[in-house]
Amino acid sequence: MKKKPKNIFVEGAIPPEKLATSVANHQDRTNIGAHSIFLGQVRADEIDGKVVEAIEFSAYEEMANETYAAIREEVFEKFDLTCAHVYHSLGTIPVGQLCFYVFTSSQRRKQAMAATEYFVEEIKKRVPIFGKELFEGEGHQWKVNS
Template sequence: MEKERKPKNIFVQGAITPEKIAQSIANHSTKTDIGGHSIFLGQVRADEKPEGKVVAIDYSAYEEMALEKAFEIREAIFAKYPLTCMHIYHSLGEVKVGELCLFVFTSSKHRNAAMDACDKLVERIKAELPVWGKEILDSDGHVWKVNV
């Protein structure tokens, strides 16, 4: 009997810490059917805008809708790729330049499935998840981030 999957809370308040990433990796050492992992880390850049330089991004989301969409994306990726597990963590609130705002981690028996799934997962998250980033500028202004 297949275990029913339920929506998981993917949101983290503030930056995603290196300790969280290290712990997530360490938690997989007992899963001996995994042969490869693929990890994507999204980091806030100090982009130069006409209005000023980005110093942080303030992320917000329509959380209930975002969690449902993340679940839908996860299920589609699980259906397409032979994965052992998949994790998504996305920041809410302020994340400073140089800090991490997105952590995607896929695992499978073979590396190609993990890498391909991770890439597709990130693309879908960026395109479909109702999460918005307000780029905070050094000029005391802000602009809304456009995902590319």
């Protein structure tokens, strides 16, 4: 039976406490020398005089998780990591809240730092996640990654 891929999605914003918990959970892994962390936070972009107050994230979840699984395999082939944890929010995430979490660990720093960057860039490019930027007052536009 084909193994079901990991689900990277969480409903709602990623709580800041998750970071502290992750660090604490790795403290008994004494072969780890470095963690490299990326946190994506929703920004109050101003577009044509309107200000973003939240982003509503949706995704083609099955394809997104399969694509993430492929990216994760690439990361573990290219970089010498002890572990990696990635989460992305679904639903309406207000400005100032976290929507994207990448946490990699390795014996030495360069592997973790390079792996985190690879995860961030490849996920933004290849994973079918969609974002509706909700403006203060009313109206919205669809976010496009640059």
